[in-house]
Amino acid sequence: MLATKENAWRTPEELLVEYMDHIPKQEYEEMYAMLHIEASGNVSQEDFVTRNSAIYEGIEVQNMTVEILTYDEEQMTVTYQT
Numbered sequence: 001m002l003a004t005k006e007n008a009w010r011t012p013e014e015l016l017v018e019y020m021d022h023i024p025k026q027e028y029e030e031m032y033a034m035l036h037i038e039a040s041g042n043v044s045q046e047d048f049v050t051r052n053s054a055i056y057e058g059i060e061v062q063n064m065t066v067e068i069l070t071y072d073e074e075q076m077t078v079t080y081q082t
Contacts, residue, residue, distance in 0.1 A: 021066075028053055064082055
C-alpha cells in the first residue's frame with residue numbers, strides 16, 4: 001500500500017481495512033490509488049480494475065469482513081482473514 005504523508009499517521013491495519021472496504025462497493029479505482037506502484041508490479045489502473053471487478057463481481061462478494069490477526073512491525077506485514 002502507498003506510504004504518503006496523508007497515510008503516515010494511519011496504521012497498516014487501518015489501511016488494510018479501508019482498502020478491503022472498497023471491494024463490496026466496487027470502488028476499484030480507489031483501491032488502485034492506495035497501491036504502491038512498485039508493489040503493484042506496475043499494473044495499469046485499467047488492468048487492475050478489469051481484473052478485480054471480474055474476481056469480486058464473479059464470486060458475488062457480499063458481507064465481507066476483515067479480521068486482523070497479527071501485524072509484524074519488523075517485516076511490515078499484516079496477517080488477516082476475510
